[in-house]
Amino acid sequence: MTLVLENLAAGYGGTTVLRGINLVVPPSSVVALLGANGAGKTTLLRVASGLLKPSAGRIHLEGRDVTGSSPHQLVRRGVCHVPEGRGVFPSLTVRENLVLQSVAGNESDAIARAVSAFPRLGERLSQLAGTMSGGEQQMLALARAYIQSPRLILLDEVSMGLAPKIVDEIFEFLAMLAQSGASLLLVEQYVTRALEVADFVYLINRGEIAFAGEPSELDAADVFKAYVGVGL
Amino acid sequence: MNEYIPYIIFGVTSGAVFGISAMGLVLTYKTSGVFNIAHGAVCAAGAYVFYSLRQQADLPWPVAAALVVCVFGPLMGIVLERLAVAFSGVPTAFKIVGTVGLLVALQSLITLIYGSTSRVFDPFLPQGEAFSVSGTKVNYEQVIILLLGFAAAGALVTFFRLSRLGTAMRGVVDDPALLDLTGDSPTRVRRYAWIIGSSFAAMSGVLFASTQAQIDVNVLTLLVVQAFGAATIARFQSLPLCIVGGIVVGLLQKLVSKEITAYPDLQGLDLATPFIVLFIGLLVIPRRKLVETGRQIRAKAVPPSRVPRPFRAAGYGTTLLVALAIPQLWFVGAHLPAYNQALTQVTLFVSLHLLVRTSGQISLCHFGFAAIGAIGLGHMQGYGMPFALAVIIGGLLCIPPALLIAIPAIRLSGLYLALATLGFGIMLAQFCYGKSYMFGFGSLATERPAGFSDDETYYYLLLGVAVASVIAVLVIERSRLGRVLRGLSDSPVALQTLGLSVNVARVIVFCISGFMAGISGALYGSLFGSVSASTFNYVNSLVILAVLAISGRRVMSAAIVAPVLLYVIPNYIGDPDMNTMLQMAFGLAAMFAAANAQGGWDVPFTRLAERSSDRLRGPAEARLRRLEAHDGPSDKAQPVHGPRVPVTR
Numbered sequence: 001m002t003l004v005l006e007n008l009a010a011g012y013g014g015t016t017v018l019r020g021i022n023l024v025v026p027p028s029s030v031v032a033l034l035g036a037n038g039a040g041k042t043t044l045l046r047v048a049s050g051l052l053k054p055s056a057g058r059i060h061l062e063g064r065d066v067t068g069s070s071p072h073q074l075v076r077r078g079v080c081h082v083p084e085g086r087g088v089f090p091s092l093t094v095r096e097n098l099v100l101q102s103v104a105g106n107e108s109d110a111i112a113r114a115v116s117a118f119p120r121l122g123e124r125l126s127q128l129a130g131t132m133s134g135g136e137q138q139m140l141a142l143a144r145a146y147i148q149s150p151r152l153i154l155l156d157e158v159s160m161g162l163a164p165k166i167v168d169e170i171f172e173f174l175a176m177l178a179q180s181g182a183s184l185l186l187v188e189q190y191v192t193r194a195l196e197v198a199d200f201v202y203l204i205n206r207g208e209i210a211f212a213g214e215p216s217e218l219d220a221a222d223v224f225k226a227y228v229g230v231g232l
Numbered sequence: 233m234n235e236y237i238p239y240i241i242f243g244v245t246s247g248a249v250f251g252i253s254a255m256g257l258v259l260t261y262k263t264s265g266v267f268n269i270a271h272g273a274v275c276a277a278g279a280y281v282f283y284s285l286r287q288q289a290d291l292p293w294p295v296a297a298a299l300v301v302c303v304f305g306p307l308m309g310i311v312l313e314r315l316a317v318a319f320s321g322v323p324t325a326f327k328i329v330g331t332v333g334l335l336v337a338l339q340s341l342i343t344l345i346y347g348s349t350s351r352v353f354d355p356f357l358p359q360g361e362a363f364s365v366s367g368t369k370v371n372y373e374q375v376i377i378l379l380l381g382f383a384a385a386g387a388l389v390t391f392f393r394l395s396r397l398g399t400a401m402r403g404v405v406d407d408p409a410l411l412d413l414t415g416d417s418p419t420r421v422r423r424y425a426w427i428i429g430s431s432f433a434a435m436s437g438v439l440f441a442s443t444q445a446q447i448d449v450n451v452l453t454l455l456v457v458q459a460f461g462a463a464t465i466a467r468f469q470s471l472p473l474c475i476v477g478g479i480v481v482g483l484l485q486k487l488v489s490k491e492i493t494a495y496p497d498l499q500g501l502d503l504a505t506p507f508i509v510l511f512i513g514l515l516v517i518p519r520r521k522l523v524e525t526g527r528q529i530r531a532k533a534v535p536p537s538r539v540p541r542p543f544r545a546a547g548y549g550t551t552l553l554v555a556l557a558i559p560q561l562w563f564v565g566a567h568l569p570a571y572n573q574a575l576t577q578v579t580l581f582v583s584l585h586l587l588v589r590t591s592g593q594i595s596l597c598h599f600g601f602a603a604i605g606a607i608g609l610g611h612m613q614g615y616g617m618p619f620a621l622a623v624i625i626g627g628l629l630c631i632p633p634a635l636l637i638a639i640p641a642i643r644l645s646g647l648y649l650a651l652a653t654l655g656f657g658i659m660l661a662q663f664c665y666g667k668s669y670m671f672g673f674g675s676l677a678t679e680r681p682a683g684f685s686d687d688e689t690y691y692y693l694l695l696g697v698a699v700a701s702v703i704a705v706l707v708i709e710r711s712r713l714g715r716v717l718r719g720l721s722d723s724p725v726a727l728q729t730l731g732l733s734v735n736v737a738r739v740i741v742f743c744i745s746g747f748m749a750g751i752s753g754a755l756y757g758s759l760f761g762s763v764s765a766s767t768f769n770y771v772n773s774l775v776i777l778a779v780l781a782i783s784g785r786r787v788m789s790a791a792i793v794a795p796v797l798l799y800v801i802p803n804y805i806g807d808p809d810m811n812t813m814l815q816m817a818f819g820l821a822a823m824f825a826a827a828n829a830q831g832g833w834d835v836p837f838t839r840l841a842e843r844s845s846d847r848l849r850g851p852a853e854a855r856l857r858r859l860e861a862h863d864g865p866s867d868k869a870q871p872v873h874g875p876r877v878p879v880t881r
C-alpha cells in the first residue's frame with residue numbers, strides 16, 4: 001500500500017518537531033527511516049498512524065486523503081503501527097491482548113495465527129502481558145502486524161533492548177511480513193540491518209528530511225552525520 | 233444477638249444499592265479519568281424520572297423501570313461522555329469544578345420541576361414476607377435488591393472477562409492510545425462505560441428511593457457519598473469489591489445507628505459512616521495504590537491582564553467609589569441587607585480563590601468552615617467576649633479541622649482532597665450542626681458590634697473588612713508563599729526538586745483559606761441576630777465553587793463579581809423559581825468555565841471564526857459548485873476556504 005506524506009508539519013503544544021516532510025512508501029516495499037535521537041522519527045510515525053494530527057500538510061493512503069483520520073479508522077484501512085516501547089496492555093492477559101488485536105468475530109482464528117508466528121506466546125496465553133519478558137512482550141506487540149493482515153506496517157524500534165537471538169527472530173518475522181506484500185516503514189537502531197532489508201532510505205535530521213534514496217546511494221559518512229545530528 | 237438482625241438485613245439491602253451506585257462511579261472514573269461528583273445527582277434524576285413515569289403517568293412499574301434503565305440511563309451516559317471529554321484536558325481541580333457544576337445544575341433542575349420537599353415514593357417491588365430470620369421478617373423487596381446487587385456485580389465481572397467490549401474497557405484504562413492503534417475507538421468504548429455507569433446510577437437511585445419509601449433530591453444527591461465510601465473500600469479500582477464495599481458501608485451505617493440510640497450526643501453518626509470509611513481509607517491505603525487515573529494536566533498560568541495598569545487602577549478606584557456610595561444610591565434602598573451579605577462573602581470568595589486559582593487545590597466544604605466561624609462567634613459572644621475577638625476565634629476554630637482533613641488528603645492528590653472535603657462538609661451538616669456545641673436544635677444568638685446596629689453604618693465596617701481581605705490575599709499572592717503556591721499550581725514536581733516542601737505549602741494555604749472562610753462566616757452570622765443550621769446548607773459549598781469558577785480568573789473579579797452574582801442579584805429577583813433557575817445557570821456556566829480552564833474553547837471558536845470568515849467571501853456552496861464545474865471535483869476545491877489559520881492548542 002502506498003503512503004504519501006506531503007509537506008507535512010507537526011509538533012506538540014507550541015513546539016514544531018517536523019517541518020516540510022515529503023515521504024513516500026511505495027507498495028510492497030521496505031522503507032527505512034533513520035536519524036539521531038530526538039530527530040522526530042517517532043513523531044513522524046505517530047502522524048502517519050493518526051495518533052498525532054499534523055499542523056500542516058496532507059497524508060495520502062493509496063491516493064486517498066486521510067489527513068485527520070483517527071488511528072482506529074486507519075487500522076480499518078490496513079495500517080498497523082507498532083509503537084515505541086512495549087505495545088501491549090500490561091494488565092490484560094496475552095489472550096485478551098490478542099482478542100483486542102483481532103477483528104471482531106474472528107478471535108480464535110487470530111489467536112491461532114499469532115501462536116503459529118510466535119509459538120512462545122502459545123504457552124503463555126493466560127499470563128498477564130505486563131509480567132512477560134521484554135522479548136515476549138515485543139512478540140505480542142508484533143503479532144498484531146500479522147493477525148490484522150495490514151498492508152502498511154509502521155515499526156518503531158521494535159528490536160530495542162532485546163537479546164541478539166530475539167532480534168534475529170524479529171528480523172526474520174519482518175522479512176516474512178515484507179514477503180507477504182505489505183509495505184514497511186521501519187525505524188531502527190540497528191542501522192546496518194535496516195539498510196540490508198530496505199529498498200529505500202530516508203534520513204531525518206532535526207525534523208527535516210536530509211536524504212532520500214536507495215541504500216546503495218548512501219555512504220557511511222552520511223549515516224554517521226545524520227546520527228550525530230549535523231546537517232548534511 | 234437477635235435485636236441486631238433487623239439492622240443487618242436493612243444494612244445489607246441498602247449496602248447492595250450503594251454497591252450498584254459505586255460500581256457505576258468507579259467504572260466511569262477508571263475509563264475516563266473524570267470522577268463524577270454529580271453521580272448522586274444522576275441517581276436522583278433516574279429516581280425522579282421513574283417517579284414521574286410510574287406515579288404521574290401511571291405506567292406499570294416494569295415499563296417505567298425499563299425506560300429508566302435502558303433509555304434514560306444510556307442517554308444520560310452519552311451526554312456525560314461528551315462532558316468528560318470536555319473536562320479531560322483540564323487540571324484535576326477544574327475537572328472537579330466541572331462535575332460540581334453538573335451537580336448544581338441537575339439538582340436545581342430537579343428542584344425546579346419537583347420542588348425541594350420530599351414526596352412519597354410508592355414501593356413497587358413485592359413487599360410480602362419471603363422468609364424470616366429468628367423472627368425478623370425479610371420481605372421480597374429486600375431479597376430482590378440484594379440479588380440484583382450481586383447479579384449486577386456478577387454480570388459486570390463476566391462482561392469484563394469474557395466480552396470483547398469489556399476487554400476493550402480494561403484496555404482503555406491501561407492505554408487509550410494503544411487501544412486506538414489496535415483498532416477500537418477509545419471514545420466509543422468510553423461512551424459504553426458511561427452508558428453502563430449511568431444506567432447503574434439510575435437503577436440505584438430508583439432502588440434507594442424505594443427502600444426509603446420517599447423521594448428527596450437532597451438525600452438522593454448524597455448517594456454519591458455512600459458510593460465513594462464503598463468505592464474507597466474498592467480502592468477506586470476494583471468493581472467486584474465495590475459491592476462488598478457497599479455492603480460494608482451499609483452494614484456499618486445501620487449497626488452504628490442501632491448502637492447510638494442510647495447516646496444522643498452521637499446522633500447522626502450513622503450518616504457520617506461513609507465519610508469515616510473514606511477518611512480511614514485515605515489514611516491507611518498506601519499512596520501508590522491510590523494514584524489518580526488519567527492524564528495529569530498542568531495548569532496554565534493566568535496571562536497578564538490586557539488592560540494597562542493605570543486603567544486598572546482607575547477601574548478599581550471607581551469600583552471603590554461606587555462601593556462607598558452604595559447605601560446612598562437610588563436602586564439600593566431596602567436591598568441594603570443583601571449588599572451587606574455580599575460584603576461578608578467577599579472574604580469567603582477570595583479565600584476560595586486563593587485555594588483554587590493560586591494553589592490549584594479544591595475545597596468542597598468552605599461553607600462548612602463558614603458555619604464553624606459563625607458558631608464560634610455565637611458561642612464566644614455568649615461568654616461575653618467582644619465582637620472582634622469572637623470573630624477571630626471563629627476563624628481560628630477552622631484551623632484544627634482544616635489540618636485534620638488536609639494532612640491525610642494532601643498526601644494523595646487533588647481528587648482525594650475534594651472527596652475528603654465534600655465528605656467533611658456533609659458530615660458537619662448531618663452530624664455536628666444539630667449538636668449543642670454547634671447550632672443545637674434552635675438557632676444560636678449573635679450580635680453585631682456595638683454601634684453598628686444600623687445597616688448603613690455596618691455596611692462601611694464590612695466594606696473595610698472586605699477590602700482588607702482582598703489586600704491580604706493580594707499580599708499573600710505576591711509573597712514567597714504565593715510564589716511557592718503558584719509554582720505548585722504550575723507543577724508540583726518542579727517544586728519538589730527545588731527542595732521546597734510542597735505538602736507543607738499546601739497545608740498552610742489550606743489553613744489560611746479555612747481561617748478566612750471562618751471569618752466570613754462569623755461576619756455573615758452577625759448580620760441577622762441569630763444563625764441556624766439551615767443558613768449553612770452544605771450544597772452552598774458547591775454553589776460557591778461554581779460561582780467562583782464563573783467569576784473570572786483574578787482576585788479582584790472573584791471579590792467583586794462572585795458575591796454580587798450570589799447575593800445581590802437573587803435579592804432583586806426575589807422569585808424563588810427564578811432563583812433556582814439562576815442557580816442552574818451558575819452550574820451550567822461553571823461546567824463551561826471548567827472546560828475552558830485551559831482555553832479549550834479557543835479551538836472550536838477559532839474554527840468557527842475561520843468558517844465565518846470564509847462565508848464572508850460569498851456563498852461557499854455556490855463557489856464550490858462553480859469550481860467543480862470548471863475543473864472537476866478534486867482537491868483543488870480546497871482553496872475556496874481561504875488560507876487556514878493554524879489552530880493551536
Ligand SMILES: Nc1ncnc2c1ncn2[C@@H]1O[C@H](COP(=O)(O)OP(=O)(O)OP(=O)(O)O)[C@@H](O)[C@H]1O
Nearest residue numbers: 012013017035036037038039040041042043044084
Ligand atoms: N509528547 C511530547 N511532548 C512534547 N515534546 C515531545 C513529545 N514527544 C516528543 N517530543 C519532542 O519531539 C522531538 C522528537 O521526538 P521523537 O520522539 O519523535 O524523536 P525520535 O527521533 O523518535 O527519537 P528516539 O530515537 O530517541 O526515539 C524531541 O525533541 C522530543 O523532545
Ligand SMILES: [Mg+2]
Nearest residue numbers: 041042043084
Ligand atoms: Mg523514537
